[in-house]
Amino acid sequence: HKSNDSDKTVSLSGSTSASTDSDRTPIRLDSTEDGDSGNWPRQNSLSLKEWDIPYDDLHLLESIGKGRFGTVHRALWHGDVAVKLLKEDYLDDEHMLEAFKLEVANFKKTRHENLVLFMGACMNPPHLAIVTSLCKGNTLYTYIHARRDKFTINRTTLVAQQISQGMGYLHARGIHHKDLRTKNIFLENGKVIITDFGLFSSTKLLYCEMGLGVPNGWLCYLAPELMRALMPVKPTEEILPFSKASDVYSFGTVWYELLCGEFPFKSQPPESVIWQVGRGMKQTLANLQTSRDVKDILMLCWSFQADDRPDFAKLLSLLERLPKKRLARSPSHPVQLSRSAES
Ligand code: ADP
Numbered sequence: 001h002k003s004n005d006s007d008k009t010v011s012l013s014g015s016t017s018a019s020t021d022s023d024r025t026p027i028r029l030d031s032t033e034d035g036d037s038g039n040w041p042r043q044n045s046l047s048l049k050e051w052d053i054p055y056d057d058l059h060l061l062e063s064i065g066k067g068r069f070g071t072v073h074r075a076l077w078h079g080d081v082a083v084k085l086l087k088e089d090y091l092d093d094e095h096m097l098e099a100f101k102l103e104v105a106n107f108k109k110t111r112h113e114n115l116v117l118f119m120g121a122c123m124n125p126p127h128l129a130i131v132t133s134l135c136k137g138n139t140l141y142t143y144i145h146a147r148r149d150k151f152t153i154n155r156t157t158l159v160a161q162q163i164s165q166g167m168g169y170l171h172a173r174g175i176h177h178k179d180l181r182t183k184n185i186f187l188e189n190g191k192v193i194i195t196d197f198g199l200f201s202s203t204k205l206l207y208c209e210m211g212l213g214v215p216n217g218w219l220c221y222l223a224p225e226l227m228r229a230l231m232p233v234k235p236t237e238e239i240l241p242f243s244k245a246s247d248v249y250s251f252g253t254v255w256y257e258l259l260c261g262e263f264p265f266k267s268q269p270p271e272s273v274i275w276q277v278g279r280g281m282k283q284t285l286a287n288l289q290t291s292r293d294v295k296d297i298l299m300l301c302w303s304f305q306a307d308d309r310p311d312f313a314k315l316l317s318l319l320e321r322l323p324k325k326r327l328a329r330s331p332s333h334p335v336q337l338s339r340s341a342e343s
């Protein structure tokens with residue numbers, strides 16, 4: 001049957017009343033402000049137009065990839081930047097535009113060395129885009145699953161600590177990542193850069209006429225409470241109860257990938273993963289040759305009850321307490337970089 005969504009009038013101004021010319025009005029970045037820069041001194045009056053980048057100022061170069069929300073391009077704007085362009089289809093969807101506005105409002109609150117640098121946004125439909133610094137390194141996904149690099153336990157721990165630092169900061173700012181996965185974590189000369197936080201997590205994007213479409217490698221990051229909230233048909237409201245604890249669950253999966261070089265529930269059909277995780281089952285760690293402490297961290301993050309999962313501050317202290325592995329370098333004990341040799 002026909003969805004109601006297409007009948008909605010798009011309102012970009014942040015007001016609830018429909019306006020006939022609203023589809024060409026720049027989106028205001030903060031609906032709590034009146035946007036009138038004549039009202040000063042107001043500490044946050046800078047926060048509005050300051051981050052607006054005229055679309056024409058961007059010199060778009062090649063596309064780097066496609067995600068759920070649109071295309072990412074490399075571009076020139078005072079140097080190399082990454083531009084995430086919102087798909088045009090979404091311009092008529094009030095829900096998506098609200099999500100975009102919210103994301104920009106959130107994004108501009110973030111300043112941390114392990115988070116991608118927000119540089120500004122194009123807020124004039126039909127050109128809605130987010131401009132960030134361009135990550136030069138590879139994603140953890142590329143290192144782990146495409147290049148099949150082996151991470152030593154020391155390197156794994158350093159990476160996990162930086163992720164925890166960035167995530168702890170986001171949570172302190174009241175932002176849930178909602179999409180923490182190895183594809184959204186870059187590694188640049190040993191430094192972790194997290195991207196796509198709070199970004200259009202809208203579950204509606206996952207639905208097509210056939211029902212729920214599950215992107216590859218997405219389910220294994222979903223906490224049990226999110227799994228249980230998945231619906232076979234497109235919901236009218238946002239249904240997934242994302243939380244700090246659901247981000248911690250996702251972090252657990254990243255930790256597992258770093259340790260194992262694989263996704264949990266590898267090559268199992270989505271139905272089976274949803275059923276198992278929703279009932280509290282976990283990927284077995286029987287074949288994972290590593291210390292008890294390392295496995296305990298994983299199991300804590302994957303706790304069935306959200307309240308039992310640690311927060312990122314706690315995780316950071318658990319990670320810092322892990323013993324550092326010293327590599328033996330004597331000829332009789334050649335250094336082995338395989339994961340099993342280090343455990
Ligand atoms: P996904 O996260 O599922 O890969 P995205 O739409 O987020 O999808 O990204 C599409 C592509 O653009 C990916 O290959 C991603 O690595 C790349 N990308 C996204 N943001 C940046 C960035 N800031 N710097 C460099 N590459 C990026």
Ligand code: MG
Pocket residue numbers: 067183184195196
């Ligand atoms: Mg991404």
